[in-house]
Amino acid sequence: MSTVSKSSEQQLDRNALAALYEETFKNLEEGTITEGRVVALTKDKVVVDIGYKSEGMIPSDQFAAEELQQLKVGDRLQVYIEECEDADGNLVLSKEKADKMKIWEELEKLYKEEKSIDGKVVSRIKGGMMVDIGVKAFLPGSQIDLHPVRDLDGLVGRTFPMKIIKINHRRGNVVVSRRVLLEETRDKKRQSTLATLKEGQLIQGMVKNITDYGAFIDLGGIDGLLHITDMSWGRVGHPSEMFNVGDRVEVSVLKYDRETGRISLGLKQKSADPWTNVAGKYPIGTRVRGKVVSLTDYGAFVELEPGVEGLVHVSEMSWTHEVRHPSRVVAIGDQVEAAVLNVDPASRKISLGMKQTAPNPWDMVESKYPIGTRIEGKVKSLTDFGAFVGLDEGIDGLIHISDMSWTKHIKHPSELFKKGQKVEAVVLRIDKEKERLSLGYKQLSRDPWDDEIPSRYRVGDSAAGKVSKVADFGIFIELDGGVEGLIHVSEAGLDPSAKLEEKFKLQDDVAAKIIKVDRDERKIALSLRDHQLDSERRHVEEYHAAQGAPDQSLGRAAKQSRKRAAQDDDK
Incomplete structure (x- = not known):
């Protein structure tokens, strides 16, 4: 094999090995979460292997103190990849961001699934409260409770289940609601309560609100009204006398209207109506004791x-x-004794009497004040028709205006008496049934009409006095001794067209002739015309006596005048 060929093969082997080496590492992306293993712990760092070509370093301050103490080599962690290689070629990891990322994922899952999460109220802020649910969340004031909360500061530090109603991971914005959960719970309770609710049922509830007319009771998701009249068989001034908000109470369902959802509740109905046996328990005439619970203008109510x-x-x-007014005798809260006067169970009314517990002074009035007795008392009041005089033991007697004077025409009792004045009087009549005692003031002295007045004022005599009253039918003249006489209009000697009030004034001096004295009617009739005729006759007689020749014409006129007066009396 040539040298070139051998060199090429070696280059291919190195490339293949490099490729194979790269494949041994995970396919990692920045900004994602992955799992790693703790390989070393230092004072200020935690070294984590995530299967990358180099280990990552996480600052120790990203761990809680307790968590850091429990951490050991080999533990597995969820970490956030910030950078695969920084300027120095190091792998940059973050546990803090991994935790937050994980929390946001959990929150978004709870939001989609409409599940609740516990949140701790951290502080009060404008418009609501700041809540910790792993991240900071906003709890609007309207979403705190079913009803407005007055003491928001009192919620700080408390933990409540809540529901996420809005979330935006990118903006870091989370809005939660406690009210939504409360409404759901209330609706479930309501359905459960309504399914079993029926009239006559005894049910437990909690006082939710108190008004002047009653208390609203939460029966479990639905409210019922316990009216003030159904709280007690006794008197209740205000519902707050019996309940406080938050009190637990067992009530009876009086009425349930399924169409309107209104529920009427009763508390007193749990016990028997006390009026059932009232007639047998409080028969008429029974003496009873009770407490004054109310006063009105017309009486006092006794419990x-x-x-x-x-x-x-x-x-x-x-x-x-x-x-x-009853307040002059009793006050609210007084214990009083009374007698049962009448019982009406159908109308739920009992009539009581306090005075019946003491002797009736009118039962003894006839023996203590027999007719003809002279008594002494104080004038308590004056009326147009007489004066009331107070005697012992609350007995009042009346001196009628007609029994004040034998001779004087009394226009008003104030002419003789004043309120508070001590007076003597004579008992004239007693009416025990009507509780009336008639007194006489003039009866303290002998009736002058028996002999004194008839002997002092004789028919044919002249009498002088002053005008005391002018009426349409004549003029009253007060004679000596306070006796009144009447000059009838027919005896005034005036022209028919003349008016008495124009010719006579009060206190005018008048001289007239007595033409009649009626002892039975206690009247003296006077004639101004006859007095004038007599005066003229005397003058004529004196003249003729001086001339030696009597005149009979005035005598005949006087006889005719007396005849007319007698005819007027008959009329």
């Missing part, structure tokens, strides 16, 4: 037991009849 209340009307609080 006899949870769910059973009775009303003490303001008129049944005291025998004195002076209670204008």
Whole structure:
């Protein structure tokens, strides 16, 4: 064989060997992940053989301290090929990038398969929270919970299952949601709850929200309303008196409308209605004790037991009849004693009386204040028709305006009495059934009409006084001693067209003739016309007496006047 030929064969052998040598290495690409074996550990590097012509070096700081302590020669690692050969011909590997690459691959797989992942809330940022799921992810505020969360800072450091709703590996952008999982869980619970829900069922729930009119109970993915009226047989001022948000409670399903999805719940229905045996437990006349739970203008509601209340009307609080508002007698929270007056189970009403627990002073009034007794008391109030006088034990008596004076025409009680004034009076009448006591003030003195007035004021005499009242039918004249007389319009001696109020004013001095004294009616009739005729007659008589010739014309006129007065009285 020639030298040239031999040289060519050797060159072919070297090329073949080089090719065979190259084939022994893996087909590696930069930017990919491959598996390698740890061949050496130094203070600051980990040497890894990935089957390439040279080993790669990974800085030790890419390993966690615990992980680095457990690492040993021969362990296998997933590494990221950054460069097959750098400027110095070295193979550059990265465990950190391999881990992140692996995480992104796992995240993308979870995203495609719509599976959840645990995320730890790291910090609060604008619009939501930063979450660690292997890489930093954004949790929007609207995706944190089913309802707005007030204390976002309280979530930091906590771990929750979440779902990836958006991912972009190239931009390193991941958005997660906790709400999506909560909605899925809620929907599953709802379907399970609705499948078994029925009226009359007892079911466990959690207080989700409290309002003025009730509490919303989460029954498991679906809410029911426990109305305030169905919380207790007793009185509930506000649902917060019984529940706090988050409380666990067992309730009864009162009504379930499958079309609207509305569920009405009850708590009091778990126990028997206390009104079932109220009539037997509280018969009429029974003495009871209870707590005042509410006041109104017309009375006080007293709780006899949870769910059973009775009303003490303001008129049944005291025998004195002076209670204008219940708050003057009782206050909320007071323990009171009362008597059962009436029971109406159908209307769920019990009438109570507090005054019935004490003796009725009207039962003793006849024996304590017999008719004719002189009493003393204070004027409590004045009305147009009389004065109320308070006696012992809350008994009020009335001095009617007609029983204030024998002689004087009283227009209003204030002419004689003032509120708070001490007065004496005489008991005239007692009506125990209507609880009325009639008193007389004028009866303290003898009736002057018996003999004094008839003897003092005689028919035919003249009387002087002052105008006390002008009416359409005549003029009242107050005579000496406070006695009133009436000048009828027909006895005023005026022209028919004249008006009394134009001719007579209050307190005008008037002299008239007494033409009638009626002891039974206590009336004195006066005549101004007769008085004028008598005066004229006297003057004429005096004139004729001086001339020696009497005149009879005025005598006849006076007789005719008295005849007309008698006819007017008959009318």
